Amino acid sequence: MTGATSVLGRALLRRLWADPAWAGFVFYLVGRDGSALEALCLEAGAAGRGAEALALDLAEPSAGEACARALAAAPPLGGFVFAAGSAQDQVLPLMAEAAFERVLRVNLGFHAGLLKFFRGPGRLAPGARGLLVGSNSGLRGQKGQGAYAAAKGGLVDLLALAPPGLRINVLLPPLMPSPFLDALKPAARAELYGARLMEDPDPAASCAEAALFLLSDRASYIHRQVIHADSRVGALGWD
Numbered sequence: 001m002t003g004a005t006s007v008l009g010r011a012l013l014r015r016l017w018a019d020p021a022w023a024g025f026v027f028y029l030v031g032r033d034g035s036a037l038e039a040l041c042l043e044a045g046a047a048g049r050g051a052e053a054l055a056l057d058l059a060e061p062s063a064g065e066a067c068a069r070a071l072a073a074a075p076p077l078g079g080f081v082f083a084a085g086s087a088q089d090q091v092l093p094l095m096a097e098a099a100f101e102r103v104l105r106v107n108l109g110f111h112a113g114l115l116k117f118f119r120g121p122g123r124l125a126p127g128a129r130g131l132l133v134g135s136n137s138g139l140r141g142q143k144g145q146g147a148y149a150a151a152k153g154g155l156v157d158l159l160a161l162a163p164p165g166l167r168i169n170v171l172l173p174p175l176m177p178s179p180f181l182d183a184l185k186p187a188a189r190a191e192l193y194g195a196r197l198m199e200d201p202d203p204a205a206s207c208a209e210a211a212l213f214l215l216s217d218r219a220s221y222i223h224r225q226v227i228h229a230d231s232r233v234g235a236l237g238w239d
Contacts, residue, residue, distance in 0.1 A: 001013065001027065001028070001029055001030065001080065001081040001082075001083060002030045002031065002058065002081070002082050002083055002084035002110070002111065003031065003081075003082070003083030003084035003085060003133065004029040004030065004031050004037065004040055004083070005029075005031050005033055005036040005037060005040065006083060006084070006085075006178075007176055007177055007178065007204045008083055008133065008173055008176065008204050008207055008208065008211075009081075009083045010040070010204075011204035011205050011207070011208040012081065012083070012207075012208040012211050012212070013027065013029075013040065013044070014043075014047075014208075015205075015208040015209065015211075015212050016212065016215075017043075017044060017047040017048075017049045018047070019212065019216075021216065021217070022049070023048070023049070025049070025050070025078060026050040026051065026052065026074075026075075027044060027049065027050065027051040027052070028051075028052050028054055028070070028071065028074065028077075029041065029051055029052070029053050029054065030054045030056055030058075030067060030084070031053075031054075031055065031056070031084070032055065032056065032057045032058070033055070034053060034055035037053035037054075037055055038053050040053070041053050054066075054067060054070050058084055058105065058106045058110040059086070059102045059105050059106050061105070063110055064109075064110050064113035064114060064117075067110075067114060068113075068114065068117045071117070071123070072123070075125075076122055076123060076124055076125040076128075077118070077123065077124055077125060077128060078124075078125045078127070078128055078129075079128055079129045079130060079131075079215055080114075080118075080128075080130050080131070081130070081131045081133070081211070081215070082111040082114070082130070082131070082132045082133060082155075083131075083133040084106060084107070084110070084111075085106065085107050085133070085135070085148075085152070086102065086103050086106040086107060086148070092146040092147070095146070095147065099147075100147045103147035103148055103151055104147055104150065104151045106151075107148065107151030107152055107154075107155070108150075108151040108152075108154040108155060108158075111132070111155070111158065112154075112158055112161070115130075115158055115161050115162070116161065118130075118163055118166070119161070119163040124163060124165070124166055126165060127165070127167075128165065128166050128167070129166070129167045129168065129214075129215050130162070130166055130167070130168040130169075131168070131169060131170075131171055131211055131214055131215055132155045132158060132159075132168065132169070132170045132171070133170075133171055133173060133211075134152045134153075134155045134156065134170045134171065134172050134226070135148070135149070135152040135172060135173075136172050136228075136230060137149040137152055138150075138151070138152030138153035138154070138155060138156065138172075139153065139156075139172070139226070155170055156170055156226055159224040160224075162224065167219075167220070167222075167223045168223065168224060169214050169219075169222060169223065169224065169225045169226070169227055170225070170226045170227065171207070171210060171211055171214060171227050171229055172226065172227065172228045172229060172230055173203070173207045173229055173230065174196075174200060174203040174206070174207055174229055174230040175192055175193060175196070175203060175230075176203040176204050176207070177204075196230075206229070207229045210227065210229040211229075214227065
């Protein structure tokens, strides 16, 4: 899993660790904050689950190769979740090229390379399932989020790269606490949350339930779909 230390990543991991269907799996946690990853590994151990930390900065061009080397030495994977993201974005004319490339690499480029790696023989177990965490911005665009919207939109195209036998979907999460939302002006934040049709006291937990369903055998016939776990009218294109 990439993005394991995010709000959604932590919620999903804890839900997976509590599910007997995922007993016996070893979880490989990829992220930049090594100490936070190690803390999650300890939490996994306390829950009777195995976990290993892969501390990598996904914005670095060498991160994909380093991750591939580590996973090549592991048994075939039964599944994966690409939940990492970077919303350090701004209006394109004001955005430096290096910053633009960083957003694209973290949100899309690293994961595209890893999905190509999974196409190699013996790298995924039979019946493997994958989940890409996208964004409503990737489908509709958002002011000041040109790079982020482009990258998250590209995740939908990654569905076509799925190796034979892999069941994979894109999940669009609801609004939840994040550095991006925390940095918004109060009026902009109120506008986003005001678009919801339903209140959600714990969006990370409810989204984790949706993710768990898509990763489970109950969703065995859902493949290459983009699933909204969001109640905003704008997410559905009704406006």
